[in-house]
Amino acid sequence: MIRFAVIGTNTITDKFLQAASALPDFKLCAVYSRTLARAQEYAQKNNVSLVFDSLEALADSDQIDAVYIASPNFCHAAQSILMMQHHKHVLCEKPIASNASEFQQMYDTAIKNQVILLEAMRSVFSPGFAAIRSLLPVLGTIRQVDFSFCKYSSRYDHFKEGIIENAFHPALSNAALMDIGVYCVHPLVSLFGMPASIQSSSIFLSNGFEGAGTVLLQYPDMQATLRYSKIINIFSLIYAQSNAERIPNRPTQQGSCGLFYPFSGTKPTRSLMTSPPMIRPATEGTKALEPGTVRRAVHLR
Numbered sequence: 099m100i101r102f103a104v105i106g107t108n109t110i111t112d113k114f115l116q117a118a119s120a121l122p123d124f125k126l127c128a129v130y131s132r133t134l135a136r137a138q139e140y141a142q143k144n145n146v147s148l149v150f151d152s153l154e155a156l157a158d159s160d161q162i163d164a165v166y167i168a169s170p171n172f173c174h175a176a177q178s179i180l181m182m183q184h185h186k187h188v189l190c191e192k193p194i195a196s197n198a199s200e201f202q203q204m205y206d207t208a209i210k211n212q213v214i215l216l217e218a219m220r221s222v223f224s225p226g227f228a229a230i231r232s233l234l235p236v237l238g239t240i241r242q243v244d245f246s247f248c249k250y251s252s253r254y255d256h257f258k259e260g261i262i263e264n265a266f267h268p269a270l271s272n273a274a275l276m277d278i279g280v281y282c283v284h285p286l287v288s289l290f291g292m293p294a295s296i297q298s299s300s301i302f303l304s305n306g307f308e309g310a311g312t313v314l315l316q317y318p319d320m321q322a323t324l325r326y327s328k329i330i331n332i333f334s335l336i337y338a339q340s341n342a343e344r345i346p347n348r349p350t351q352q353g354s355c356g357l358f359y360p361f362s363g364t365k366p367t368r369s370l371m372t373s374p375p376m377i378r379p380a381t382e383g384t385k386a387l388e389p390g391t392v393r394r395a396v397h398l399r
Contacts (some may be wrong), residue, residue, distance in 0.1 A: 099123055099124075099125050099164055100123055100124055100125065100163050100164050100187075101125050101127040101161060101163045101164070101165075102124060102126050102127060102128075102160045102163070102164050102165065102166055103119070103126075103127060103128035103129065103130060103148075103150075103156055103159075103165045104126065104128075104129055104130065104165070104167070104168065104314065105130045105165060105166070105167045105168065105169050105177055106130075106141075106166075106167065106168030106191075106384065107129065107131050107136055107137070107139075107140040107158075108136070108168060110168045110191060110352070111166070113134050113139075114166055114168065115144060118166075123348050125147065126144055126146055127148055127162060128146060128148040128149065128150060128156065128159065128161065128162055129140075129141040129144070129146055129148070129149050129162055130149075130150040130151070130156050131149075131150075131151060132151060132153040133148065133151060134262075135280070137149040137150060137151055142374070145157065148161060153177060153180055154180070156160060156181075157181055157183070157184035157186065157310070158184060162186060162349075163186065163187060164186060164187035164188065164189065164214075165181045165186050165187070165188055165189070166189045166191075166218075166389070167188060167190045167191060167192075168191045168222055169191075169277055169278075170270050170271070170272065171193060171196060171270060171271035171272050172196055172269065172270050172271040172272075172291035174191070174193070174194060174195055174196070174200075174271075175195045175200035175201070175204055178190050178194075178204050178207075178212065178215065179203060179204055180274070182204070182207045182208055182211050182213050182215065183207060183211060183237070185211055185212075185213055185385075186213065186216050186314045187213045187214040187215075187298075188193045188208075188213070188214070188216070188292060189216045189218055190215070190216070190217055190218060191217075192217055192218060192219045192280055192284075193216045193271070193276050193280050193285075194215075194217040196271040196276070200285060203261075208278065211347050219280070219284050221281060221284070221330075222288045223284055225370050227285065227288075230289075231284045231288075231289060234289065239319065240290075240320055240368065241319070241320055241321070242321050242322070242323075243285055243286065243290070243320065243321070243322040243323070244322070244323045244325070245282035245285065245322070245323070245324050245342075246278070246282070246324075246325040246332060247278045247281045247282050247325075248278075248310070248324050248327035248329075248330050248331060248332045249278060249328065249331060250325060250327075250328070250329060250331045251265055251266070251328040251329065253265040253266060254266070254309075254328065254329055259370065262305060265277075265328070266303065266304045266305070266307050266309075266328075268305060268307040268308075269293050269309070270322070273307055273309075273310055274300070274308045274309055274311055274328045274329075275300075275308060277328060278326050278327075279311060279313075279324065279326035280326040281326075282326055282383050283286055283315075283324060286322055286324065290317060290320065290322070290351045291317075293315035293316055293322065294317060294318060295315070295316040296314070296315050296316075297315075297316075298311060298312065298313040298314070298318075299342070300309065300312075301329070304364055309323075309325065309327065309328055309329040310325075310327035310328065310329055310330065311325075311326055311327075311381065312324065312325050329344070340343055348398045
């Protein structure tokens, strides 16, 4: 049995606890919040009696084995390091740190104290993503990849009215790249490794906050483009080029074949793109690509 505490009492923590409750070795034992009243409220909601409004007291507790951290991004490094220094294992929400220097300190602390440090980046461990990975060799030589995640923030209208909420505060490490761009970066590196070179450009808002960005990554035989935004919606696709005749049960012709992967799905969907471009579902379960929703697709030339 692993006795967990949670730092953060938001909807992300709710979803984590819902999933973790299916594991027989998981037990929620404590809740931390900056205010005791909020910690007690969340603990009562989850049938937990042990509450903290002091990080040091939580770290010192001998009733906790591991901590799930879902606090604001800029808090991740300091809170994780404190917990690991007291020999607590840490599962930290993405992005695990604000920069490489912070992560190196976290990594060193985990090694020194012989504890586990994990980043809660679920998407690349889903069955659907595993299916995409297994099918990549079928596609032949991949030449271009385009990952996009652009979602108009529900708080952007307030920003335009002059109300600066946490979602658009430049000091909190939750700019567009840190908040949703990581959902492009992580799958790319997971599938194709580190690039040889990186170029990037961003759109900065009036307070210096990064609202959107584009990254061009060069591999020896492939290019990748990442697009991310908190201020617009666009379709989200991945493109990769190869030979259509490599896909079984498809006529050899000019055009593009593809694998479409809804983020929450378990099965990729093959489709044929003709000229003029038109996407035709090839298997059951294909859903419309909705603006602002992450989708994964691999196209063949």
